[in-house]
Amino acid sequence: xxxxTQMEGPVTLSEEAFLTINCTYTATGYxxxxxxxxxxxEGLQLLLKATKADDKGSNKGFxxxxxxxxxxxHLEKGSVQVSDSxxxxxxxxxxxxxxxLIFGKGTKLSVKP
Amino acid sequence: xxxVTQTPRYLIKTxxxxxxxxxxxxxxxxxxxxxxxxxxxxxxFLFEYFSETxxxxxxxxxxxxxxxxxxxxxxxxxxTLELGDSALYLxxxxxxxxxxxxxxxxxxxxxxx
Numbered sequence: 001x002x003x004x005t006q007m008e009g010p011v012t013l014s015e016e017a018f019l020t021i022n023c024t025y026t027a028t029g030y031x032x033x034x035x036x037x038x039x040x041x042e043g044l045q046l047l048l049k050a051t052k053a054d055d056k057g058s059n060k061g062f063x064x065x066x067x068x069x070x071x072x073x074h075l076e077k078g079s080v081q082v083s084d085s086x087x088x089x090x091x092x093x094x095x096x097x098x099x100x101l102i103f104g105k106g107t108k109l110s111v112k113p
Numbered sequence: 114x115x116x117v118t119q120t121p122r123y124l125i126k127t128x129x130x131x132x133x134x135x136x137x138x139x140x141x142x143x144x145x146x147x148x149x150x151x152x153x154x155x156x157x158f159l160f161e162y163f164s165e166t167x168x169x170x171x172x173x174x175x176x177x178x179x180x181x182x183x184x185x186x187x188x189x190x191x192x193t194l195e196l197g198d199s200a201l202y203l204x205x206x207x208x209x210x211x212x213x214x215x216x217x218x219x220x221x222x223x224x225x226x
Binding site for chain 1: 117144146148155156158161168169171203205207210214215216217218219220
């Protein structure tokens, strides 16, 4: 079946460090891929998305590239801030009648000043 | 434009009771999806409603049900509550059925005692 696997957390970084959170997926066909972020006590916010192979999604300094050959969608940011501390979820969806999001387990990021 | 709203934000029930949660989507959005978030199982899809019809359903028992009204507002109901139903219930809305960008509400935290 379709699934998403994320690197286990928690991830602890110092401010201005480089961030990579690995995400790989198992799916047939060509799903859309997403990164969502959840701040403490809040719901999920869409961070970025990519809808086809080789697309790069980007937002607020975060980037991820849809790599079909490696079935990956790794999240990167060049310089993290304390305010980036949150839980990050990788997800996939086919849209239409299979539009539900399938999520990874989430990766908790803590950024220290 | 107002975001997705969910009421109530917190709820405490006892085993055997039933509960109804409410979700108001972003204005103009016609699709509403529900997800359950627990520490053990992560984020799992419950169901999606579009034009007052359930279009997609996850793997949950029949105790979990929902409906959508003509104004796109949605409710989900859980009957005969079990301890394992304690979770954060998240509602998401999108413009169309299986719309590839879902916008989440803050969630309802349900505790079953």
